[in-house]
Amino acid sequence: MALARQEVPPFVHLAAHPLRWRLLAELSEGDQRVRELVARVGEPQNLVSYHLRLLRDSGLVTASRSSHDGRDSYYHLNLERAAEMLTSAGASLHPALRMDSPRTESTPSEPPVVLFVCxxxxxxxAIAEALLRHRAAGSVEVFSAGTRPKPSLHANTVRVLREEYGIDRSAQRPRLLDSLADLRFDAVITLCDKAREVCPDFGDDSRWIHWSIPDPAASNGSDEDTYPLFRATAAEIDTRIRYLLPTLTTLDSTTRSAST
Incomplete structure (x- = not known):
């Protein structure tokens, strides 16, 4: 008996195009603007924009206005959506090809060192530092700093970490980025569009990543009014960190020389 004809799964249809696959691969390294993607893939802007629109329509890619320069937009690969579509694609071919089975990652001989900057x-x-330290359980050394640090953590930062993740950071104080200039990092991750433009160079050995995330503290209103923004921001950062963790095991051990 002939098998019923099946439609090609959406992820396979989208990712099979060479340029769309390249765009997905580039965005897997961090959030980028259209002109940066154009330079990386070497294709005309109108073609890149067309394929980005198709990826956005599928939910694989999202876009947000830069908080530093509103004329710019940053594109972001939605890894949760990608994982969902990949799982569906595998299962549609054969039940044994489901891609949601437990995975094991190798543990590096020395912990990679990560810096978060806003x-x-x-x-x-500060939220990213706390969540990566929590998720890594000692397997990653983590720092955070600011280009123009505030006198103290925002009250909602302390609250969201305590109430949503059981993490106490009430004693933590913001750190000036310049105070870490002599250290070396395996990965430097900027979470602020403005900080991305002014963050100093930590050397060619550092892997640079940008996460374009709006500042929940920039909104008007009381701490109670803005707390939902902090909760949503922490959830987004936590999702990105869960997908970041497996990639940290691939970092070159020769760069792991930062220490306090």
Whole structure:
């Protein structure tokens, strides 16, 4: 008996195009602007924009206005959506090809060292530092700093980490980025569009990543009014960190010389 004809799964249809696959691969390294993607893939802007629109329509890619320069937009690969579509594609071919089975990652001989950077180091980068340290359970050395640090953590930063993740950071204080200039990092991750433009060079050995995440502390309103923004920001950062962790095991051990 002939098998019923099946439609090609959406992920396979989208990712099979060479340029769309290249765009997905580039965005897997971090959030980027259209002109940066054009330079990386070497294709005309109108063609890149066309394929980005198809990826956005599928939910694989999202876009947000730069908080530093509103004329720019940053494109972001939605890894949760990609994982969902990949799982569906595998299962549609054969039940044994489901891609949601447990995976094991190798553990590096020395812990990789990661730095999170934003402007004030009172919200986004402080949340990222706490969540990566929590998720890594000692397998990653983590720092955060600000280009213009605030006097203290935002009250909602302390609250969201305590209430949503059981992490106490009430004693933490923002750190000036310049104070870390002599250290070396395996990965430097900027979470602020403005900080990305002014972040100093930590050397060719560092892997640079940008996450374009709006500042929840920039919104008007009381701490109670803005707390949902902090909760949403922490959830987004936590998702990105869960997908970041497996990639940290591939970093070159020769760069792991930073210490306090």
């Amino acid at each position: 402007t004030g180091n009172s919200a986004r980068s």
